[in-house]
Amino acid sequence: MSEIQQFIEGRLPIIGESVVQTLQMVSVSLAISVLIGLPLGILLILTRPGNALENRIVYQVLNVFVNIVRSIPFIILLFFILPFTKLIVGTSIGIKGAIVPLIVHAAPSIARLMENALVEVDSGVIEAYRSMGIRTRHIIWHVMLREARPTIILGLTIAVINLVGATAMAGLVGAGGLGDLAYRFGHLRYEVDVMYVTVFILILMVQCLQSIGNKLAAKYKKD
Template sequence: MQELYSLFSQGIIDTTVMVLISLTLSTLIGIPLGVLLVITRKNHLLSNTYIFTILNTIINILRSVPFIVLLVAIIPFTTFIVGTPIGIRGAIVPLVVYTAPYIARLMETTLLEVDWGVIEAYRGMGTSKMQIVFRIMLRESRSGIILCLTIATIGLIGASAMAGAVGAGGLGDLALRYGYQQWDLKIMFITVIILISIVQLVQSSGNYLSKKLQRK
């Protein structure tokens, strides 16, 4: 029993570390990319077809590659950045490369829901483009942004489980080593229950926070 507790405690800690670090980095990259995708499109604040086309193409390419394939394909890049393609450090790079474009696309969808009439009204009052982005677009989209990050977090939890294939640790590694390779159904079952519980907690928390922001 003590051994099981130790195994799962470490697995949960490893998964949490991977998800939190990857989510933070992905958000810092993904939100600005999402904003750029919106404001550089035709007839928007900083309309620039060249920049929009390049960003849109890169994001589409990265999003079209399954995570397990991406994990292997960018091993040289991962090694260059963190010095190793295995372990938690080796998993964070592909997790960020996988999640940042996803957040960018979700952000684009959310920001496009901001009423263009409101943006035009503020432009007419002489509000700067930077102020419109931060005080109008991002502020009006707070609730949607929380839901975007909730969806991204859940996807990241699933991807972190797949990262167990490169010995990244975490719950995915437990399921692979004990559940699959040693066919220990007990550990596999407990791992699945824990992952479901984490996802439910994240989704419920995201929904609650989104509703709170919507009322303000």
Template sequence: MAFDWAVFWPQLIDGILATLIMVIVSLAFSVLIGFPLGVVLVVTRPGHILENRIVYAILSTIINIFRSVPFIILLVAIIPFTRLVTGSSIGTAAAIVPLIFYAAPYVGRLVENSLLEVEPGVVEAAQAMGATPWQIIWRFLLPEALSSLFLAATIATIGLIGASAMAGAVGGGGLGDLAITYGYNQFEVRVIVITVVLLIIFVQLVQSLGNYLAQVVRRK
């Protein structure tokens, strides 16, 4: 039976939109959760401005646990919670929930690494001027790390693009779902090639935009 391209092309458009929705929404929530986590990890670590070994150890352990679980396993493991939140375990909305669980700890670590790149002398100078911990975070640490934070957001976005495609293995929608449904199950190699090329284009665009924004911030 010949492959029906007339049916495939409209679904490809829907798959692209579904992938964009999954990535954008999950990235937004992941940043809202992961950004504060990263900041807290830095300021509570031993020797920093709000040193708290207990808080640091607990947060670091939780993040490590989530980051050590492969996404495909996490996807299946939290299906009951996904159903509770979205009312379903399949579809674009359902895929967003595990994507957030996957990306938020990752964003937290990326933010932590970006802030740790700031020279210790910056914090010491801020303390010498009598700045409060809040002022040190917002007026010294974050501005100094802004370029690196843009690159971190770029890495997180690219990771989410890959994870969103993987969500297609369990009916998560998007380009990954198309690749499995039409490409793998129906042995249509051209469909797989199309979806892979589109994902590569997405990654290249995101990386180029992230590099540009980081360069602009660095110049300022």
């Protein structure tokens, strides 16, 4: 049996399982992070001085919270919130145990990206709609989010790519994934072929995500 056949039969199923684990962690954590981060970003922009729901205290509290969480490296956050993770999902290991810190890591970043995207919307356009008596929630949905779509898409693309990178460290809590595979087989067992394949898959994944994000952003920029 050739080395290629041995690799295909012995390692390909493990690599496939690791890809699935990575996709599970990224997709679930991204979906929940978006559900948390987008409203938080909208609240940040609305409570800023001079905006519809101006509230300096609320804005400062949210702003400090987002900055604090974003400043903590994921590898530290992963272990720092282990008790919280166990309280939420009943375990601090495996894919379930990794998803909670991934969400805590990604949601504030998405909120900040959202805020930065919305703040770029032309204030003159917003004021024009306000002067016509359009309600704030309609301005948010039909004007601000619509105008900021390309920037939001590019921001979410960055968030997804960051999540892919974060899953590489999630193997430290037994979550598996490509990062864990590269560490266990590529580093500890010196199986460089597994390392090369893992790196190639990660590069391919990131390139595909960035290309999709760029094309979607360009499409909505033309609309």
